[in-house]
Amino acid sequence: MPPRHPDQFDAAEERTLFEQLVALRKLLPYVWPADKPSYKVRAAVAIALVVSSQFFIVAAPFFIGEAQGSVQDAVSDGSAFGDAVAIIGFFLLAYGAMRLLSTAFSEAREYVFAPVAQLAQRRIATQTFAHLHQLGLRYHLAKRTGGLSRIIERGVRSIDFLFRFLLFNIGPTFLQLIIAGAALTVAYDAWFALIAVGIVVTYVAFTVVTTEWRLKFRREMNKRDTESWARAVDSLLNYETVKYFDAEEREVARYDAAMEAYAKAAVRSRTSLATVNIGQNFLMNTGIIAMMILAAERVLGGSMDTKDMFTITLLMSQLYRPLNILGFAYREIKQSLTDLERMFTLLDEEPEVRDAAHAGDIGSVQGRIEFEDVDFAYDDDRQILHGVSFTAEDGQTVAVVGPTGAGKSTLSRILYRFYDIAGGSVRIDGRDIRDVTQSSLRAAIGMVPQDTVLFNDTIGYNIAYARPDASQAEIEQAARDAQIHDFIAGLPKGYDTMVGERGLKLSGGEKQRVAIARTLLKDPAILILDEATSALDSATEVEIQGALSSAAKGRTTLVVAHRLSTIQDADLILVMEEGRIVERGTHEALLERGGLYAELWNRQGELEAA
């Protein structure tokens, strides 16, 4: 299966709204958590509160209608002032109470539901985050920086949005329409309900269609926004290059051009919104007027009272108020559903490297490594390793050398099981690494990668990352063994020095020694050292060499070496070229042979002499 780029979840956008709504059922286990009965009660109570609030809101206009009717009666009957006030007051109070109860009930659901919503968000976010760490290296290398974290962030935000709008805004409004329709039918006749429902349905259809039409303007706007932003960032990242070529004006002009395109799109988006608003308003008022005409006719015919006209107007305007934001809500709900689906797609992504069902703990490791006839490809169309076989006895140091791209670092990634191989087998102490758990395998191996990346934290934190429970003394001992302690101790803040993003505030050599120190603290049976390709000055090189040989002591060590001078004492040297081991033996034997190794050796000797 080819790895999917995390930014390519277009399938999510092609789905119809209905399909997406159906997919919402995946949220159910989170809002209705099996392990938390009290949260189920909360969710149920929240729904009940919202449903009741809609009954109150529909009831309110009838009371104010009665109040108005009482005023009329009082005027025409000439009843006592006190009596009239009492009756009118009662109806007005009842109206106020209905409105208040409606708001109170609908807001009260926050108290009961907020923890449910938060728990749902937290659980999904954590689960997705954990899942990301399960996915293979291949998957992570294919991602765009920040793309994955954005999927989580948006997915989680979308849940909040869906609750707020779908469950507690749009949903209740439709419920209100049904209740109001029923009330109109019972109190007056079905024609009123028919007009109310008809107009709302037309209103919704109009909003959906025009919002879809507006979407292309918004997309354009967003695209332009991203573009201008990307241009600004790229330009500032290349600050020095811009100066080298005296190109500030050009950069500003490019940025301005992007901003101009954005402005155009934004204007179109705004004006199209105005068009939609006018249309919505027209529909709404047509509805109210149609009902007024009908009511007026009934009043003249004597079957209805003028107070009923009052009730109907209020009932309808209450119904329309939440529909005001329907266009916005529709767009955001759609977006939220897409974001949510992206997150669920991420959750459904199968980890590439998985523990076998029978996988056990690797136990205590002696350190014998065997590669037997290993074939490997990162992508199916390009094989990288061809029948690689070698053995490192426990305690031995095996060095791998060869031109760039030969597949040296690939060997270490395979041993660490970042990838599974296509053919052959890799064994540790005679056990195939696919028969043990990844976690126990990785606990047995220490890796100092070619390009060390550090956490943006203190040096101490980065070293202790290997064993968070390590004491300061142990951390310092590891640093001493990696020959970096004196350097750290000489810094003004010592072990509390921040290393900067990805460790950029340290030099390449310092960073690598920090990486060696943290691997020493891990104290693994097997050590993989992937030498940095970048040339270090000879003093640093000697220090690193010292650190490396002390690290290798008593462990099986696989060294990927670029400077041949560093591996003359290795028990076995493998010379790789284009994914094959082309020569093997000790330093002396290989020199004597006069092949590729001897050639590389002589060339490096010349370079160093030069």
Ligand SMILES: Nc1ncnc2c1ncn2[C@@H]1O[C@H](COP(=O)(O)OP(=O)(O)OP(=O)(O)O)[C@@H](O)[C@H]1O
């Ligand atoms: N993630 C990847 N996806 C696809 N191809 C890859 C990937 N990583 C490495 N390769 C390819 O595999 C080949 C071997 O890469 P590898 O990193 O093992 O080389 P190397 O011997 O360590 O080189 P260097 O000395 O430059 O570190 C290279 O041709 C490289 O382009």
Ligand SMILES: [Mg+2]
């Ligand atoms: Mg490499």
